[in-house]
Amino acid sequence: MDFQEQAQQHTQVREALVAAITERQPIDAAALRSDRLCPAGCWLHGDGSRRWAGNHAYLGLLETHRAFHQQAGAVADLICRGQWSEAQRAVRSGSTFALALADLTAALRRMRTAATTLAA
DSSP: OOHHHHHHHHHHHHHHHHHHHHHTOOOOHHHHHOSSSSHHHHHHTTHHHHHHTTOHHHHHHHHHHHHHHHHHHHHHHHHHTTOHHHHHHHHSTTSHHHHHHHHHHHHHHHHHHHHHHHHO
16 A cells, blocks of 8 residues: 555545535535545455554554544535535544644554565
């Protein structure tokens, strides 16, 4: 799995949320809340689980990925309820969602390092 690409794809989730807020358009909260639908989630619950179960970097990534998607779903819920101001605050720097994205990006970096180290 390309961990750097997955970090970029999850940053695009933030961009999609911001676009939905700006355009006042609903977004699929259930899909965003699921940590099993994106490529990283498929890997984490599939091949990654079989290969890395018990590895600290993997377990950290699994948890931060789940937390990120929970936060993304919560922001999407605000958008779907038309709570635009609350949704804007929820994606700002320093918000729970922004911290979850930063944590996920760091966990993806740690997993990339672990995978590279063990592959060498």
